[in-house]
């Protein structure tokens with residue numbers, strides 16, 4: 001079955017076409033600048049990359065262009081779009097309602113709409129993609145995979161904030177967590193690598209990309225995670241602050257900053273960028289730190305210190321720990337960050353092998369020392385593959401991975 005995976009932003013559509021159940025990627029691409037006269041489609045298939053100028057006025061027009069390209073004789077990979085058997089959509093916020101991926105119907109759409117209040121930048125474009133795909137592929141099952149769903153198992157003691165309980169009752173203010181598809185994917189891969197059942201592993205999963213979050217996974221299910229009501233909480237990120245004393249916001253409000261300003265300050269001007277004053281990009285900062293830039297080095301140290309703190313916290317939460325898993329652009333590629341985040345933790349059973357950490361021996365690798373009680377795994381995440389697997393499973397009425 002051919003499965004199309006869609007990830008829509010406000011002005012872009014990312015897609016991958018999978019051959020399932022083998023999981024081979026037949027084609028992938030990105031249509032960007034939707035709504036501008038100079039939209040373009042970057043399309044890859046059969047070993048060739050194409051840049052196709054177009055004028056996609058909205059997501060429906062964008063979807064039409066993508067589907068036509070996938071079925072075109074010269075750049076396509078199928079005879080007709082009717083070969084697509086199911087379509088999976090990334091949806092950021094599923095509120096408290098969705099504990100796994102679901103087949104989309106009118107009720108699901110209404111719920112995603114309702115949760116737009118909690119994810120105003122993400123749910124509306126995700127919905128635009130769903131609507132466009134339903135229109136273009138009306139006979140194909142459409143599946144929604146939520147970033148929040150994996151974290152639906154977090155217990156009340158961890159998801160509630162110690163604010164007046166009425167705020168939870170009235171507004172559903174609580175920890176939801178994000179990157180769930182990635183945390184679940186790497187937790188499942190970790191279990192497979194260690195030869196365990198998917199529900200027989202305790203792990204701390206560290207998704208360190210532009211956005212960063214960690215999860216405590218108990219028995220294959222999320223037991224806690226660092227992001228909260230929104231993706232702002234938790235780790236130091238590219239441009240987000242992560243945890244800080246909320247009284248700082250009140251203090252700055254007293255100084256005259258309004259909510260829009262404060263939002264930009266915490267989400268776009270903080271984190272690695274805010275501390276270094278140079279860049280939100282870890283590779284860049286690592287180079288600058290090697291050149292002796294003090295604040296680039298400080299930003300990296302603060303980033304790793306926060307990861308280390310959460311490793312300690314989640315070790316206590318889990319009680320027993322089988323593996324720490326690093327994923328995301330930074331987690332997969334930065335030996336420096338892994339070393340600073342979990343070096344010298346033999347006290348709690350975590351010991352890196354310096355050689356393996358510096359040069360992981362395989363794409364998915366165990367970089368812990370032979371004697372380490374806890375394994376340290378580097379596992380490239382693949383959210384699209386996870387969405388394709390869920391979509392394929394649901395389209396066939398089977399249990400999702």
Ligand code: ADP
Pocket residue numbers: 208209210211238280281282283284286328329330333334
């Ligand atoms: P996104 O969250 O946007 O998907 P990624 O997961 O691709 O982002 O992560 C982007 C981050 O990964 C950037 O900070 C980038 O500098 C970092 N990164 C990528 N490659 C390396 C590397 N070799 N060493 C250190 N950091 C890297």
